[in-house]
Amino acid sequence: MSIYQSLLYINGQWRVGSDGSFLDVINPATEKVSGKVAVATAADVQLAIDAADAGFKHWKQVSPQERKQLLKKIASLVQQRREALATAMTLEQGKPLQEARMEIDRVVDTFEWCAEECTRTYGRILPQRKAGSREMIIRSPIGPVAGFAPWNFPAAMSVRKIAAAIGAGCSIVIKPSEESPAVCAGIAQACHDAGLPAGVLNMLYAPSALISKLLIESPVIRKISLTGSVAVGRTLSSLAGQHLKPVTMELGGHAPVIVFDDANIEQAAALTAAFKYRNAGQVCLGVSRIFVQRGVYDQFVQAFLGHVGKLKLGDGMDADTTMGPVANQRSLDNMQKIMHDVKQRNGTVLCGGKRQGDVGYFWQPTVVSNIGDDAMLMCAEPFGPITPVVIFDTYDEVITRANSLPLGLAAYAFTSSLKTSTDIVDDLEAGWLGVNGFCPALAEAPFGGVKDSGIGREGGPEGFAAYTQIKFVSQDAG
Numbered sequence: 482m483s484i485y486q487s488l489l490y491i492n493g494q495w496r497v498g499s500d501g502s503f504l505d506v507i508n509p510a511t512e513k514v515s516g517k518v519a520v521a522t523a524a525d526v527q528l529a530i531d532a533a534d535a536g537f538k539h540w541k542q543v544s545p546q547e548r549k550q551l552l553k554k555i556a557s558l559v560q561q562r563r564e565a566l567a568t569a570m571t572l573e574q575g576k577p578l579q580e581a582r583m584e585i586d587r588v589v590d591t592f593e594w595c596a597e598e599c600t601r602t603y604g605r606i607l608p609q610r611k612a613g614s615r616e617m618i619i620r621s622p623i624g625p626v627a628g629f630a631p632w633n634f635p636a637a638m639s640v641r642k643i644a645a646a647i648g649a650g651c652s653i654v655i656k657p658s659e660e661s662p663a664v665c666a667g668i669a670q671a672c673h674d675a676g677l678p679a680g681v682l683n684m685l686y687a688p689s690a691l692i693s694k695l696l697i698e699s700p701v702i703r704k705i706s707l708t709g710s711v712a713v714g715r716t717l718s719s720l721a722g723q724h725l726k727p728v729t730m731e732l733g734g735h736a737p738v739i740v741f742d743d744a745n746i747e748q749a750a751a752l753t754a755a756f757k758y759r760n761a762g763q764v765c766l767g768v769s770r771i772f773v774q775r776g777v778y779d780q781f782v783q784a785f786l787g788h789v790g791k792l793k794l795g796d797g798m799d800a801d802t803t804m805g806p807v808a809n810q811r812s813l814d815n816m817q818k819i820m821h822d823v824k825q826r827n828g829t830v831l832c833g834g835k836r837q838g839d840v841g842y843f844w845q846p847t848v849v850s851n852i853g854d855d856a857m858l859m860c861a862e863p864f865g866p867i868t869p870v871v872i873f874d875t876y877d878e879v880i881t882r883a884n885s886l887p888l889g890l891a892a893y894a895f896t897s898s899l900k901t902s903t904d905i906v907d908d909l910e911a912g913w914l915g916v917n918g919f920c921p922a923l924a925e926a927p928f929g930g931v932k933d934s935g936i937g938r939e940g941g942p943e944g945f946a947a948y949t950q951i952k953f954v955s956q957d958a959g
Contacts, residue, residue: 487518487662489525489686490669492532493679499524504659504686509575509806509842510796516573518662521687526695529654529683533625534701536680537652541622543678545599545650551675552596552648556589558671563589566636569663571797574635575805575842576760578797587637587922588668591940594924595648598945602649613958620949622650623727624703627696629689629717630665631708632658632808633763633864637922638708639665641939643672646706647681649948654683654702656692660809689713697721704948707731708765711888711933718936729937729947731929734890735769735862737883739873739905740781742774744895748917750784753893756919758792758846761807762866766891766913766920770859771870772879778872785848785870786832792846794837806842807865813842816865822857823849833866854882862888876901884910890930893919912938 486503488495497503497519506516521529540548559566566588567581574581604619628642639657646653657665669684685692696702697720705721706729707714714732721728740749757768773781797805807813813836820834833847847867852858858869873879883892892911896902902916912930913920922928927938938944 484514485516485663487516487666487686489519489521489529490666490673490682490684491525491529492536492683493673498522498687506573506660506662507809508572509808510798511841516663518659518686520659521685521692523691523695526685526687526692529685530625530696530699530701532680532683533652533654534680536678536683537622537625539678540647540652540681541650543650545602548648548650549596549599551677552592552599552644554675555671555677556592556596558675559585559592559668560589562667562671566664566667568798569667570636570661571805573661573663574632575797575808577802577805578800580760581797584634584637587924588640591637591640591924592644595644595945598942599648601942602945602949615954615956617954617956619952619954620946621952623948623950624651625701626651626653626704626706626948627693627702628653628655629693629705629707629709629713630655630657632660633760633765635661636664636668640668641708641928641944642706643668643682645939645945646948647672647677649945651704651948652681652683654685654696656685656687656689659686662686693717694720697724697726702726704728706939706947708939714935727937727947729929729939729944730935731765731939732890732933732935733862733888734765734767734930734934735860735886735888736766736891736893736911737770737772737909738768739879739883739892739894740771740773740777741894741896741898741901742776743897743901744777744917745897746777746780747784749895750781751788752918754785754788754792757868758789758804758866761804761844762868763808763812763864765862766922768868768893769863770883771868772873772883773870774879775872775874778870782831782848782850782870789832789846789848794843794845796841804846804866807844808842810842812865813844815863816844816847816867819858819863819865819867820847823852826852826856828852828856831870854885860886876904880908884908887933888930889932890934891915891920
């Protein structure tokens with residue numbers, strides 16, 4: 482297989498970094514180099530900032546109707562290139578090809594929805610207080626944006642920022658992960674081919690610390706959007722706060738699933754297994770802790786293990802693979818660290834529990850039981866295919882345990898009781914809740930967490946509005 486190169490995209494041009502350096506991109510299924518990615522220097526970051534500044538001055542004058550048509554054209558091009566983009570994602574990130582295709586479908590959906598939202602950025606006319614005057618509230622683009630996207634959903638998370646920013650009339654400097662650059666480069670190419678003016682979208686790859694500091698400290702950049710870890714979120718929020726810049730932070734999670742004894746146990750087990758092991762468990766919204774009421778615990782575990790046992794671990798490019806490798810050596814090392822803690826605490830390994838093979842970052846789908854809430858697996862986001870299943874007795878007990886962590890991104894519950902489902906929505910501390918199922922990632926729905934899981938929302942009208950600023954205008958007759 483030939484080695485490709487993912488280049489920087491600055492001011493409408495593809496280019497190598499000013500010092501000509503590249504990083505290897507590793508296929509997690511083979512541990513072989515599948516590509517190279519250009520690395521930006523401080524000089525390249527400044528070029529991107531200057532391009533975004535000039536691009537914004539032009540783009541903010543373009544009508545919402547024109548922006549709408551361009552985003553629709555981008556969506557069409559991405560749809561036409563779906564297979565190539567999905568293949569690039571699987572080779573770099575490891576997820577099964579079918580999951581990668583579904584992610585590209587989300588990209589198309591996001592561009593299409595943001596296209597329509599361009600013409601829905603409404604203001605308000607206030608009731609007249611005196612003759613000859615008008616008071617109104619209008620929204621305008623906030624300005625050039627700095628966006629930071631992760632490796633686990635490299636296309637969808639980047640486009641959440643790109644589509645909303647350019648749809649609202651902003652320019653953006655986006656930093657995707659160096660570990661999965663090709664699919665993002667392909668999306669940038671679609672934007673270029675659709676006719677997006679130079680400077681409106683700029684794409685950089687480089688160590689995050691270098692790019693984030695330069696972008697956030699630049700007076701050109703007016704907003705920061707990050708999808709990443711809590712630790713990185715704290716750092717960037719603090720830096721942005723020093724410059725009084727608004728942020729949107731979608732950070733880590735540790736989602737509980739609560740299975741009550743009146744739930745449809747087979748349905749709960751099947752849906753939870755499918756959702757947990759999607760993308761090898763590397764999903765911020767994904768299942769992290771399963772609490773099962775004592776009376777149905779054994780029944781649920783048996784059903785859950787049955788579904789987990791049907792998973793086919795392998796290279797994401799193989800048609801029969803249903804779970805690919807974890808994305809990198811760091812993730813593999815973290816799985817080993819978690820399992821060491823489980824064994825130190827005399828936890829029970831119900832299936833899996835170790836690396837599979839010695840080539841590729843393959844970790845067996847794993848289920849453990851008999852661990853306390855103070856175990857590493859119950860406290861820290863695992864971000865991998867290891868699942869704890871533990872017992873609870875009462876509603877109040879499980880709510881306290883589910884809410885005990887400082888994270889609050891997602892939470893889920895299964896019950897046939899209307900009262901319990903209503904109480905769950907009120908009592909669980911999370912920004913994303915699913916009852917008797919798992920929430921779809923919809924372009925029109927706001928996405929984000931509470932507590933340490935984030936600030937603000939991406940997606941939906943709420944996320945789109947975050948790329949605008951509000952002006953109060955009072956006009957009197959001259």
